[in-house]
Amino acid sequence: MTVYPAKQHFAATVGHLGADSGVILVHGSETLMHPDSDTEYEFHQNSNFYYLSGVAEPGFAAAYDISTRTAILFVPHVSADEAVWTGVPPSLDEYRAAHGFDAAHYTKDIDAVVGALKPSVVYTLPENASACAAFSLAPVEKLRLAVHEARVYKDDCEIEIMRRANQISSAAHVTLMHEAREGMNEAELRGRFVGLALAQGCSYEAYGSIVARGRNAAVLHYTKNNMKLDNSSDVVLVDAGGTYGNYASDITRTWPVGPRFTDNARAIYAIVLDMQKAVIDACAPHKQWEDMHALAQRVAAEGLLRLGVLTGDLESILAHHVVGYFMPHGIGHLIGIDTHDVGGYPPGTERINKPGLRYLRARREMLPRMVFTVEPGLYFVDAILAEAQATPTVAQHIDFDVVKRYHSVGGVRIEDNIVITDSGNDNLTSKCPKEIADVEALRSGAYNA
Amino acid sequence: MTVYPAKQHFAATVGHLGADSGVILVHGSETLMHPDSDTEYEFHQNSNFYYLSGVAEPGFAAAYDISTRTAILFVPHVSADEAVWTGVPPSLDEYRAAHGFDAAHYTKDIDAVVGALKPSVVYTLPENASACAAFSLAPVEKLRLAVHEARVYKDDCEIEIMRRANQISSAAHVTLMHEAREGMNEAELRGRFVGLALAQGCSYEAYGSIVARGRNAAVLHYTKNNMKLDNSSDVVLVDAGGTYGNYASDITRTWPVGPRFTDNARAIYAIVLDMQKAVIDACAPHKQWEDMHALAQRVAAEGLLRLGVLTGDLESILAHHVVGYFMPHGIGHLIGIDTHDVGGYPPGTERINKPGLRYLRARREMLPRMVFTVEPGLYFVDAILAEAQATPTVAQHIDFDVVKRYHSVGGVRIEDNIVITDSGNDNLTSKCPKEIADVEALRSGAYNA
Structure with missing residues (x-):
């Protein structure tokens, strides 16, 4: 199976960002419910996030350390109770390998893992700004335009x-x-x-x-x-x-x-x-x-x-x-x-x-x-x-x-x-x-x- | 064509509400866009609103004057420019008749039309509370539970x-x-x-x-x-x-x-x-x-x-x-x-x-x-x-x-x-x-x- 080139897409984005340090941190879409109902909207992944992760499931995040070129996938934890209903999910390492990332952690550890990289600045997307509030953020339009420009050229x-x-x-x-x-x-x-x-x-x-x-x-x-x-x-x-x-x-x-x-x-x-x-x-x-x-x-x-x-x-x-x-x-x-x-x-x-x-x-x-x-x-x-x-x-x-x-x-x-x-x-x-x-x-x- | 019994559903809801005056005012769902995209989520009407209106399109609202048993449909106005792309919409009166309402107005006139009824209290749903902020609202759980109870019995x-x-x-x-x-x-x-x-x-x-x-x-x-x-x-x-x-x-x-x-x-x-x-x-x-x-x-x-x-x-x-x-x-x-x-x-x-x-x-x-x-x-x-x-x-x-x-x-x-x-x-x-x-x-x- 071909691995979707998510890590290369981070690199292409950095090329348009023109940065040599800092961390990119992006969040995928969550499941969306209809109002006053337990029915979900059909899940569609955030397009920018898909380009940078190749993940089509809800609740994920991804980071890229620009200077070390390290791509980190963040996976939502599925409890044993939930797994009874949804099946046993892949392990962190199986997710990491399937998506061609260098490391994988649970989403509950995002702030700790990204914080440990001591980023001078964190680049994120407008739609993720509130989820990245723990960090010193670059103007959100910067990453948005860089991802857009990278997405124009298909590999x-x-x-x-x-x-x-x-x-x-x-x-x-x-x-x-x-x-x-x-x-x-x-x-x-x-x-x-x-x-x-x-x-x-x-x-x-x-x-x-x-x-x-x-x-x-x-x-x-x-x-x-x-x-x-x-x-x-x-x-x-x-x-x-x-x-x-x-x-x-x-x-x-x-x-x-x-x-x-x-x-x-x-x-x-x-x-x-x-x-x-x-x-x-x-x-x-x-x-x-x-x-x-x-x-x-x-x-x-x-x-x-x-x-x-x-x-x-x-x-x-x-x-x-x-x-x-x-x-x-x-x-x-x-x-x-x-x-x-x-x-x-x-x-x-x-x-x-x-x-x-x-x-x-x-x-x-x-x-x-x-x-x-x-x-x-x-x-x-x-x-x-x-x-x-x-x-x-x-x-x-x-x-x-x-x-x-x-x-x-x-x-x-x-x-x-x-x-x-x-x-x-x-x-x-x-x-x-x-x-x-x-x-x-x-x-x-x-x-x- | 059978007219969906929206007005009867208002009456059934009032039965469970136990009120003899005031106005029910509810808003339907709006079109929802995917983030950073011009793609719409597939439209699903708010279920409570559908029950009270029979309208499956975005941007509508509906009101019911409890004491006079008058049902009023509010229709979003389509500009001539938009009609070029979406086709010429039905008239207000065509919408009114198709849904079995007593009157129809444009949504821009909601506050004026409902205000003219001088309601002692307005009943709305939790998901509509902010859209009805112009009025003195009853606790929003009241209407929610009444609509739910009415919906249990199918006509x-x-x-x-x-x-x-x-x-x-x-x-x-x-x-x-x-x-x-x-x-x-x-x-x-x-x-x-x-x-x-x-x-x-x-x-x-x-x-x-x-x-x-x-x-x-x-x-x-x-x-x-x-x-x-x-x-x-x-x-x-x-x-x-x-x-x-x-x-x-x-x-x-x-x-x-x-x-x-x-x-x-x-x-x-x-x-x-x-x-x-x-x-x-x-x-x-x-x-x-x-x-x-x-x-x-x-x-x-x-x-x-x-x-x-x-x-x-x-x-x-x-x-x-x-x-x-x-x-x-x-x-x-x-x-x-x-x-x-x-x-x-x-x-x-x-x-x-x-x-x-x-x-x-x-x-x-x-x-x-x-x-x-x-x-x-x-x-x-x-x-x-x-x-x-x-x-x-x-x-x-x-x-x-x-x-x-x-x-x-x-x-x-x-x-x-x-x-x-x-x-x-x-x-x-x-x-x-x-x-x-x-x-x-x-x-x-x-x-x-």
């Missing part, structure tokens, strides 16, 4: 975990495309997806799945997932990914309820696919993420001009951010332990307050070992179209009669997860079909089974 | 919701019995269960599912659910239920990995089935819940005496709580909005500190409209057997050589959900097979498919 172990998360989630998407039929409910598809992800070892959905048929896909954060696939002309947008080994996957596929796309749906889908492939082809070290967003907008504008949805001069369309009214979200985001992973806006980088761009979740130079989602989409959202119609510089470039023709498509999004490599990128989602012929072959298969 | 609407929760969960158990084969992983079974529950409209697992094969069933709170079904002689204990319409189901079935029980597993299973059927036959109005526990212990003692696991005099075995070392938990608990529902120990009732009994989750007279789980089990837990061996009054009644013969069975539990009726009880879980012949027919079918 081989992390990439392999994310590859597996994507394999499991891709296979579940394929099963949905292969099994869904007109008359099913969105809830059945979401249930099938979650069931397959859990069955293959995922801990939970990486985020609230979206299964949106027809016009529901125009509700960008659609979470009801409870309507019937009652029209074979509709498309279904499925945005779902499992968390495996505490790393997220985030995949979207859009496919017809019937065996084939309608001509209108195919036309929109083809543009989104062009946008996505253009961006993935362009993703490479030293390029800027916001330029990927601009590239997707340009490809979209060209496609929507061909359809007649947009009219006029391409450069004027781009200058007036017209595409932002059809793709109101960003082209993608960093992904890792969190679905929307940390580090998208390094200190000093600001958001751009323009349609489509204000929701861009990252602005930075792409570098090897960053993992991004690439998720262009085109939507026909009534409220946004009304805003476009009321904005003359935008409305001049939109043919609202042609828009009506595509309105029932609702929305189309295609989303993959890619790792930036030395020469370009590696698509972790490559096994999840998105070419029109492949999607239609799967959908036809659903009706010929 | 027809609640019983029908629980019947559906049990139907969905029972069908998922049947699918597992029909599909599981040697070589599968516990995670596959848990994933299949959750997927089926969600597909049929459940919101989430009512509690962390337990899928425990072989000796894992002797870990009473086994939650890893990640081992292979690698021995056809093992049994699998599956304790899983979905929450439907905010009401829990809680069902356990135990069945062989292979097509048939081994003789040893069948012997233990038969005793547990006898225990369960004896208790269900006995459950009726005006009987005491702790007597059901005692009945299960007596049937267990008789069965274990026949097997030779226990020796000596039956009454001495019962007097020394010997069965508590094989069934360390209580016979069952109230169930409703919460899996372990409120009201099990009315004020003034204490727990009994004896093996097996100290974990009994209810001590009260059974009355019509109470819903209980009936969940006897027998387990061979090493730590508990060691304690028994070290306790002479207990050890004298156990033949530890015979225990060894049954040790590999791990544990068996059978759990149904029953409603106390005027004349006896109604088993909500009756469609989930538990007779040995029915279980073996399903399991054989899995290998002959």
Whole structure:
């Protein structure tokens, strides 16, 4: 079994912290109860703590002595009475070895063990400040930013975990495309997806799945997932990914309820696919993420001009951010332990307050070992179209009669997860079909089974 | 569509509160974020608030003017910007009508609307006290105990919701019995269960599912659910239920990995089935819940005496709580909005500190409209057997050589959900097979498919 490189993650964090002494001390999440109830919230480990410990259980802590490079794991003690209910836990040394630490103690001894290191300063996270009150603390934002920056660059172990998360989630998407039929409910598809992800070892959905048929896909954060696939002309947008080994996957596929796309749906889908492939082809070290967003907008504008949805001069369309009214979200985001992973806006980088761009979740130079989602989409959202119609510089470039023709498509999004490599990128989602012929072959298969 | 009887629940609560004036004001749960992340915890509504409102969304509140019997719903306002992402919400009046309230306002107006009622006193819950600080509050335990007592008695609407929760969960158990084969992983079974529950409209697992094969069933709170079904002689204990319409189901079935029980597993299973059927036959109005526990212990003692696991005099075995070392938990608990529902120990009732009994989750007279789980089990837990061996009054009644013969069975539990009726009880879980012949027919079918 590969040991999760927690100790290396402490070292990487120290690199961004720029310190040569002191101790890092971080606490994991505790079990959280629902109010006035003995029911627990499903346990999710604090993401920063997972990165520094590889521990997915509640009640742990971890320390790292910067000058001696010693990593110390703190384990909650399980009483004999509790062990009757939960089973006999591993020993301290078994925990230490399993997580690649240099030493292990019980959490009741944190203050004594860390105190004995006589740290000049203790670095901790904002969410752990009160638990570390016994020590002289550095400003808590220091460690937070250093861990965030370290988490931006995935090592081989992390990439392999994310590859597996994507394999499991891709296979579940394929099963949905292969099994869904007109008359099913969105809830059945979401249930099938979650069931397959859990069955293959995922801990939970990486985020609230979206299964949106027809016009529901125009509700960008659609979470009801409870309507019937009652029209074979509709498309279904499925945005779902499992968390495996505490790393997220985030995949979207859009496919017809019937065996084939309608001509209108195919036309929109083809543009989104062009946008996505253009961006993935362009993703490479030293390029800027916001330029990927601009590239997707340009490809979209060209496609929507061909359809007649947009009219006029391409450069004027781009200058007036017209595409932002059809793709109101960003082209993608960093992904890792969190679905929307940390580090998208390094200190000093600001958001751009323009349609489509204000929701861009990252602005930075792409570098090897960053993992991004690439998720262009085109939507026909009534409220946004009304805003476009009321904005003359935008409305001049939109043919609202042609828009009506595509309105029932609702929305189309295609989303993959890619790792930036030395020469370009590696698509972790490559096994999840998105070419029109492949999607239609799967959908036809659903009706010929 | 049936309207959830929230207003009647306010009235029932007032009955237990014994007040004829004042205002009840309660707040629902808010969305909860993971620390240093934009990921939400899966939303679960506060159980007391759900009972009084029927609202399963975050950010709501509800008030009830006791003297005028007026129920007022408070709805969070959704801005036009937010509606672009989440869809256009229902109007105030649509919310009011959907939940059967007399009036609806936005939450920003709570203090003004409740203040205008000039309440002599405001009753709220401990978890809402700070949100109601603008008013003169009654001691918060008063409303809490009144809501708890009201929640103990389920009305027809609640019983029908629980019947559906049990139907969905029972069908998922049947699918597992029909599909599981040697070589599968516990995670596959848990994933299949959750997927089926969600597909049929459940919101989430009512509690962390337990899928425990072989000796894992002797870990009473086994939650890893990640081992292979690698021995056809093992049994699998599956304790899983979905929450439907905010009401829990809680069902356990135990069945062989292979097509048939081994003789040893069948012997233990038969005793547990006898225990369960004896208790269900006995459950009726005006009987005491702790007597059901005692009945299960007596049937267990008789069965274990026949097997030779226990020796000596039956009454001495019962007097020394010997069965508590094989069934360390209580016979069952109230169930409703919460899996372990409120009201099990009315004020003034204490727990009994004896093996097996100290974990009994209810001590009260059974009355019509109470819903209980009936969940006897027998387990061979090493730590508990060691304690028994070290306790002479207990050890004298156990033949530890015979225990060894049954040790590999791990544990068996059978759990149904029953409603106390005027004349006896109604088993909500009756469609989930538990007779040995029915279980073996399903399991054989899995290998002959």
